[in-house]
Amino acid sequence: MSIAIVVEDKLRADINVSELQIANESHMHSGPATDSHFKLVLVSDDFAGKRLVQRHQMIYKILAAELQSPIHALAMHLYTEEEWARKNGKVMPSPTCQGGSKS
Template identity: 50%
Template structure:
């Protein structure tokens, strides 16, 4: 099963979902073609009512611990209640473009 499918199944099994969008953004990064390493998750659920954003993210990090320990390098989380989602017009900002490079690249301007 693909990483994206695993993520979606785990979330749908654990959370009452009003809206879920999972976008594989790996193509925007310096990874091999068809990678599943960078994702953007938009999740709307009233399970988030009364939860601060940090707690919402912690809940999802715990749920997706295996994927985060393995194939996933980055996971952008956008978590909202149904009312919050409606109030912002059902949209989230686009992810920024990758700035390139890796931790193994030499740093310019350093001695």
């Protein structure tokens, strides 16, 4: 089973998801890893009243095993439904990696 599917299954089991996007961005980074760098966009009213750090902590707890290995980096964009509507359902594209052999 792919890491993205595992992540999706775990998040959907623990959070009331309105919108979920998981992008494998490993190809944008140095090294041979193919399932190590991900971008997560998650919209849930479970985030209402929570500061950004608290939202991140929720995800860290759910994905603790995957963040030990194989996930090396996880860009998180976490919104309530109201915040997502104000953003018109858009997030900034991830920057190209400048580390390792890419620089």
